Structures are given as C-alpha cells and as structure tokens.
Amino acid sequence: MxxxxxxxxxxxxxxxxxxxxxxxxxxxxxxxxxxxxxxxxxxxxxxxxxxxxxxxxxxxxxxxxxxxxxxxxxxxxxxxxxxxxxxxxxxxxxxxxxxxxxxxxxxxxxxxxxxxxxxxxxxxxxxxxxxxxxxxxxxxxxxxxxLKASAKTDLAAALTGTGQARPGEDERTFRRIGDSVTAMLVNGLVVRVSVPATLQLVHVAAGCTDAFWQFSDVRSGLVAGALLVSEAGGTVTDLTGAPWNAGSRDFLAAAPGLHAAALEVLAPIA
CATH class of the missing domain: 3.30.540.10 (Fructose-1,6-Bisphosphatase, subunit A, domain 1)
Structure with missing residues (x-):
C-alpha cells in the first residue's frame, strides 16, 4: 500500500x-x-x-x-x-x-x-x-x-510493457519507444507493446505483469494506473526516479523489487 x-x-x-x-x-x-x-x-x-x-x-x-x-x-x-x-x-x-x-x-x-x-x-x-x-x-x-504488485526481483524474469499515448506522436518519441523496447528485450523476458496504458497498468497493480513505462505525459492514461499501482505496493516515478505526478513528462510503474533495474535500463533513453 x-x-x-x-x-x-x-x-x-x-x-x-x-x-x-x-x-x-x-x-x-x-x-x-x-x-x-x-x-x-x-x-x-x-x-x-x-x-x-x-x-x-x-x-x-x-x-x-x-x-x-x-x-x-x-x-x-x-x-x-x-x-x-x-x-x-x-x-x-x-x-x-x-x-x-x-x-x-x-x-x-x-x-x-x-x-x-x-x-x-x-x-x-x-x-x-x-x-x-x-x-x-x-x-x-x-x-x-x-491487489498486490509482483514480488519479482530479477529483471531477466520480468514481463514488461509500453505503448504510444496518442496518434501522431513526434518522431523522437517513436524512436525512444523503439529504443526502449529493444533495451528491455535485451534485459527483460518479454515486452508487450499495446494500448491503452491503463489496461497494462491494472496488470502491474495485480502482480500479473512487472513494469510499464511511457514517454508521453497524456494524463488520462496514467493517473488511474499510477494510483492503482502505488496503492498495490508498486513504485511509480518518472524516468529520472523522481516521484511521479500529473506534471511529469514520462512515467515508470514497476514492482518494487524491479524498479531500480528497470530505471537503469530506461533512464539513458529518456
């Protein structure tokens, strides 16, 4: 909680x-x-x-x-x-x-x-x-x-996810998504790329998946999942590791035992 x-x-x-x-x-x-x-x-x-x-x-x-x-x-x-x-x-x-x-x-x-x-x-x-x-x-x-977030501690065993936030994102955001998927495929187990964000985040809150990140700040896709994950014991930050809020420019929600490792993989791309 x-x-x-x-x-x-x-x-x-x-x-x-x-x-x-x-x-x-x-x-x-x-x-x-x-x-x-x-x-x-x-x-x-x-x-x-x-x-x-x-x-x-x-x-x-x-x-x-x-x-x-x-x-x-x-x-x-x-x-x-x-x-x-x-x-x-x-x-x-x-x-x-x-x-x-x-x-x-x-x-x-x-x-x-x-x-x-x-x-x-x-x-x-x-x-x-x-x-x-x-x-x-x-x-x-x-x-x-x-609900309780995943107890995993090994990123190599993690099921993670990301996706675009809106149609027509700028090319830099699309390239960051692609780079981040590649990086997490190298370091994790499986990466799901899908929309909407909330339906990935409810699975993080339930402990069914282990992390979700997004480079866009569309708040309607993040606020619900952010609260669900944090209240389920997960860790929710931006990609600098600072606590997330609706004004943050990017987003990471993860099982507490995996958050630091996921952040290490994704922060250089942010």
Missing part, C-alpha cells in the same frame, strides 16, 4: 463514482460491435468521438455532483500539470481505438486528482464486469479483493 497521506473521502464518494462509471460502461458496452467500424481516418475518428460523447453524456454530471467544487479536465489527450485543486480526469473510452475496431480491451476510467496527484480512481471493464478501484492510503482492489 502507498505511504501517501490518506484521502479522507469516505466510502460514499467511491461508491458514487463506481456507480457512475459502471452506468457509463453500460452505454459503451451497448455501442460495441464484433466488427470494425470506420474505414477511413475520418470515419474512425468520427466513431471515436461518438463513443466519447455518448459516455460523457451520462458520466460528467454525476461525477461533478459527487464532489462539489471539483472541476473537469476537458481534453482527455492533454498532458502537463493541472491548476491547483481537485479535477476529474476521465477517459470515457480508454482504448477507444480498440473499441471501434471490434476488440475487447477497453474501459471507462474516472480519477479524482488533487493538486496533480490522483487520490481516487475507478476503472471499469464493461465486457467482463471487472472494476478496479483505489483510494490514496486505502489500497487498491479488484471487485473488492486487494
């Missing part, structure tokens, strides 16, 4: 947020098809926006109402620090590109961020019904069962 100061939200807020995210997940589930939708780039983008709009219509107001005074981070692909205070960082269709291509790995996420640190999160996978939750200082859970 994280040693961060507990977030005194009580169980009511978590219950309210969970209910809102599950209701939004039902909307997204009903929009899912077993085949790809959209052939051109414009068609795919249109389907993605339609998913977002449908989910936000049922998710935004319940979340804002659940935490009076909180604000809404409008751009789900934005990065960088938020102004002081409490913000909802939401991805109405985390893994939207997978959803519109008829695949199964997508979710709805909602995270309350206070002064650039996530303090409460809910990640719901509508097709399986699985719900991951975490509250700062209160642990991480899957459907009420505690």
């Amino acid at each position: 994280s040693t961060a100061m507990p977030f005194a939200a009580g169980t009511t807020l978590l219950s309210d947020v969970t209910a809102a995210v599950r209701a939004a997940g039902a909307v997204l589930r009903d929009r899912h098809t077993p085949h790809a939708r959209g052939v051109s780039t414009d068609g795919i983008v249109g389907e993605i926006h339609a998913n977002d709009d449908a989910v936000l219509e049922v998710l935004r107001e319940p979340l804002l109402r659940s935490r009076p005074g909180s604000r809404w981070a409008e751009d789900e692909l934005a990065g960088g620090a938020l102004p002081p205070g409490e913000w909802w960082v939401v991805d109405p269709a985390e893994g939207n590109i997978n959803h519109v291509h008829g695949m199964d790995d997508w979710a709805v996420t909602a995270t309350l961020v206070r002064d650039n640190r996530p303090v409460l999160t809910v990640v719901h996978l509508p097709l399986t019904g699985a719900t991951y939750t975490a509250v700062a200082g209160g642990g991480a859970h899957l459907d009420g069962r505690p």
